[in-house]
Amino acid sequence: MSDSDRVKAKPPSEAETLLHRAEAEAEKDPFAGVDFAELELSLYRPRTLFSIILSWLVTGMTLLALIPLFAVLWMLIWRGGRKLGLALFTQLPPAPLEQGGGFGNAIVGTLIMVGIATLITVPLGVLTGVFLAQAGASKLAGAVRFSAKVLTGFPSILAGVFAYGAIVLATGGYSAIAGAVALSILMLPTIILTSESAIAMVPAKMKEASIGLGATGTQTVWMVLLPTAMPGILTGVMLAIARAAGETAPLLFTALFSNYWLASNGRIDLMQPTASLAVLIYNFSGMPFKNQVELAWAAALVLVALVLITNLIGQSFSRQQVNQ
Amino acid sequence: MTSVPGTTRLEDEAAWHVGQTWQPPSKAQRWIDVLFRRLCVGFAALTIVLIALLVFEIAVKAIPAFREHGLSFLYQATWDPNKGTYGILPEIWGTLYTSLLALFFGSAFGIAAAVFLSEGYLGEAVFKILKNFNLHFHPFWGKLPDRLEVLLKNLIELLAAVPSVVYGLWGLFVVIPLIRPGCNWLHAQFGWFPLFSTDLSGPGILPAVFVLSIMILPTITAISRDALISVPPKLRMAAYGLGATRWETILGVLLPTASRGIFGGVVLAFGRALGETMALAMLVGNANRLTVSLFSPANTLAALLANSFPEAGAKEIPVLMYAALVLLAITLVVNMFGALVLERAAAKSEAK
Numbered sequence: 295m296s297d298s299d300r301v302k303a304k305p306p307s308e309a310e311t312l313l314h315r316a317e318a319e320a321e322k323d324p325f326a327g328v329d330f331a332e333l334e335l336s337l338y339r340p341r342t343l344f345s346i347i348l349s350w351l352v353t354g355m356t357l358l359a360l361i362p363l364f365a366v367l368w369m370l371i372w373r374g375g376r377k378l379g380l381a382l383f384t385q386l387p388p389a390p391l392e393q394g395g396g397f398g399n400a401i402v403g404t405l406i407m408v409g410i411a412t413l414i415t416v417p418l419g420v421l422t423g424v425f426l427a428q429a430g431a432s433k434l435a436g437a438v439r440f441s442a443k444v445l446t447g448f449p450s451i452l453a454g455v456f457a458y459g460a461i462v463l464a465t466g467g468y469s470a471i472a473g474a475v476a477l478s479i480l481m482l483p484t485i486i487l488t489s490e491s492a493i494a495m496v497p498a499k500m501k502e503a504s505i506g507l508g509a510t511g512t513q514t515v516w517m518v519l520l521p522t523a524m525p526g527i528l529t530g531v532m533l534a535i536a537r538a539a540g541e542t543a544p545l546l547f548t549a550l551f552s553n554y555w556l557a558s559n560g561r562i563d564l565m566q567p568t569a570s571l572a573v574l575i576y577n578f579s580g581m582p583f584k585n586q587v588e589l590a591w592a593a594a595l596v597l598v599a600l601v602l603i604t605n606l607i608g609q610s611f612s613r614q615q616v617n618q
Numbered sequence: 619m620t621s622v623p624g625t626t627r628l629e630d631e632a633a634w635h636v637g638q639t640w641q642p643p644s645k646a647q648r649w650i651d652v653l654f655r656r657l658c659v660g661f662a663a664l665t666i667v668l669i670a671l672l673v674f675e676i677a678v679k680a681i682p683a684f685r686e687h688g689l690s691f692l693y694q695a696t697w698d699p700n701k702g703t704y705g706i707l708p709e710i711w712g713t714l715y716t717s718l719l720a721l722f723f724g725s726a727f728g729i730a731a732a733v734f735l736s737e738g739y740l741g742e743a744v745f746k747i748l749k750n751f752n753l754h755f756h757p758f759w760g761k762l763p764d765r766l767e768v769l770l771k772n773l774i775e776l777l778a779a780v781p782s783v784v785y786g787l788w789g790l791f792v793v794i795p796l797i798r799p800g801c802n803w804l805h806a807q808f809g810w811f812p813l814f815s816t817d818l819s820g821p822g823i824l825p826a827v828f829v830l831s832i833m834i835l836p837t838i839t840a841i842s843r844d845a846l847i848s849v850p851p852k853l854r855m856a857a858y859g860l861g862a863t864r865w866e867t868i869l870g871v872l873l874p875t876a877s878r879g880i881f882g883g884v885v886l887a888f889g890r891a892l893g894e895t896m897a898l899a900m901l902v903g904n905a906n907r908l909t910v911s912l913f914s915p916a917n918t919l920a921a922l923l924a925n926s927f928p929e930a931g932a933k934e935i936p937v938l939m940y941a942a943l944v945l946l947a948i949t950l951v952v953n954m955f956g957a958l959v960l961e962r963a964a965a966k967s968e969a970k
Contacts, residue, residue: 345865353739355730356770359839362832363777366788373791418661425658438662440957441669447886447953448672449893451920455942456672458927459679479668486665510643510651540781543895543920547927575783576896579790587791594784605779609772 367598374595377588382596387553387574390583397593399555400569403470404597406556407549407570408538410474415481415534420527423489424515439490445483453479454544462548470556470568473549480541481534488533492526493519525614532608536601542572551577571597673946680943683936691940697906704937706944708908712916713948716823716902717891720830724891725884727831728838731774732880733868735839736846741767771843778836786900789829794820794901797828801913818913821903827912829897834887841886841960845879846872848967878963885956893949895920919945 337343381396388395422438429435457476462468496519504514520527550567551574557563571593578590643651683691687704694705734740741763745754753759801818808814818824849872857867873880903915904925919941930938 341863341866345863348865348868349739352730352734352737355727356734359727359731359777359832359835360773363773363780365792366780366784369788369792370784418664421658422662422665425662428658429662434659434662438665440954440961441665443957443960444950444953445665445669447889447893447949447956449895449920449945449949451893451895451923452672452676452942452946452949455923455927455939456675459675459939460671479672482665482668508642510647512651512654513643513647515654536779540779540783542781542783543899543924546924550928572781572783572896575787576900579787579900590787591791594787597781598784601779601781602776605776 370595370598374591377592393585397574400571400574403568404570407470407473411477411481411538414478415485419482419485420489422486426490427493442483442486450480450541451543454548457548468550468567470549470564473545476544476548477538481538484534485530488530489527492523496522525611529608529612532604536604540601542576545570545573676943680939683940699934706941708906709917709919709922711908713918716827719827720891721888723831724834725838728835729842731839732842735843740770774836774839782896785829786897789825789901793825812910813912815911816914821901822913822915824912826898826901830891834891837887838883841883842880845876849875882956882960882963889949889952895924899924
């Protein structure tokens with residue numbers, strides 16, 4: 295209080311009087327001295343013109359980038375939808391020049407191989423994710439995380455080459471198991487990285503509360519961390535499944551292809567060549583027969599529907615986590 | 619030990635109330651805990667072992683071919699199983715050529731889409747339209763700008779979800795017939811120009827590059843968008859405060875600050891392009907040819923493997939394994955470099 299009194303007591307300096315005068319004027323018209331024409335977003339000014347042109351350019355490029363997505367979806371519905379019917383799901387692929395037919399065995403083959411690959415990778419990937427989230431910054435954790443990131447970009451064809459060398463040559467034949475192993479190499483990194491980030495996002499206080507109550511680390515993982523992180527982990531699993539279902543290259547020379555059902559005489563034999571939707575599309579697209587090409591389009595429609603639905607289910611899980 | 623009256627040792631107490639939640643972990647539970655921890659560490663270590671195993675398995679199977687053909691395998695241009703001469707120079711060239719071209723187009727469109735998404739252009743435009751109808755604070759319509767932004771981001775990510783064999787099918791039956799007249803016109807008019815020196819008779823480099831750039835675009839967009847969004851808002855505010863226009867800010871401040879992250883994304887996308895198989899196997903034409911012409915058929919390492927492996931004889935398998943090893947070496951180096959760049963970029967932005 296005494297401070298402000300002292301300030302008032304002093305006679306105002308010249309600068310201060312000028313400032314006061316400017317303030318008083320500003321109160322009358324706060325925008326005095328501002329040239330509005332200068333501020334306008336004018337097309338005649340090179341700087342703003344440049345900015346506007348680039349904005350439109352970027353908008354156009356983004357829209358152009360989306361055209362292929364809609365073009366592909368449109369062609370799938372247009373050309374694949376024509377053949378869509380129950381027969382596709384129940385019949386076997388036709389021989390050349392034969393009419394009709396379906397790809398029931400390929401759907402079953404895809405589901406079985408992706409299922410086996412999921413059974414292999416989910417325990418491995420989720421527990422590795424648990425380790426990464428718990429071990430945090432240790433050297434081993436850093437190395438594992440780096441390996442997983444490098445594996446995400448691992449060419450799918452090389453997974454096939456590996457499974458060929460390790461399983462097909464060892465067991466002496468193409469099989470569903472070899473295909474599933476090749477797929478699991480591609481699924482693993484996605485599951486590891488998404489479960490790590492899902493578990494790391496569980497609030498630290500929940501973990502501390504559990505340990506404070508006397509739970510062991512294992513009990514904390516199973517009863518607190520995993521249930522809380524479940525939506526995020528499921529998102530990762532679904533994304534990995536969607537990716538694996540569409541992979542062709544790793545199956546070309548591990549599961550090969552087959553024109554018959556996987557089960558023979560009432561027994562499922564996993565050690566024989568197995569059909570898959572993706573390989574069917576590849577094989578039939580190269581054939582000079584109209585019926586086969588149409589079947590390839592229909593199979594592509596079914597495959598894309600399968601992949602997109604799995605993707606959407608995964609995304610709905612991640613939305614649940616956000617809502618929590 | 620004797621316990622003080624009125625206070626009991628926890629373990630004594632627990633013995634009387636087996637199954638109560640507050641009893642300390644039993645011996646069995648502690649053992650399970652130790653075992654489970656070991657299991658987690660073991661599974662995690664398996665990831666590193668897996669990479670080593672992948673390299674080892676392919677390298678061992680390639681040894682016979684390496685002994686026989688040595689390094690000349692890398693710079694010879696003929697592939698003739700009958701004579702036993704093998705060289706993958708055209709495949710290495712084709713892999714790099716198609717990937718670099720795809721990277722050029724993919725980055726241009728991918729980074730543009732990342733800027734479009736991170737600047738919130740769509741949300742802004744929708745907000746302006748809603749404002750005209752005075753709906754911008756409406757409980758339903760008011761949320762529309764944000765929802766559309768998320769939808770657009772998901773749509774671009776869906777581009778990556780479409781399986782590559784479906785892109786191959788689309789390229790084969792839609793893209794090639796569509797671009798063929800234009801390409802052949804270019805060849806007729808500008809045939810002296812090396813890029814247009816052959817005509818497009820079917821599969822070729824250009825359709826392959828076209829589909830490949832669509833496939834790597836989502837990777838570039840997703841990573842660049844993350845990098846652009848994590849630029850501290852105060853930098854943008856400062857640039858606007860100094861009177862910069864929107865694009866002076868983007869080009870002068872945002873993109874340079876996010877450049878490490880964007881570069882990491884581009885490198886990872888390059889790794890994807892190098893290893894991409896199906897779209898190329900279907901669209902590039904599988905011709906053992908060294909060419910710069912955009913319309914000529916060619917071959918890539920991954921497409922060579924996909925096409926030759928299923929019907930390869932016992933003699934050809936080691937040669938193909940050698941080719942796989944070359945592809946493995948190239949992609950591992952590129953991917954490790956990309957992952958390192960991204961890790962550094964993340965560490966740097968955290969340090970801020």
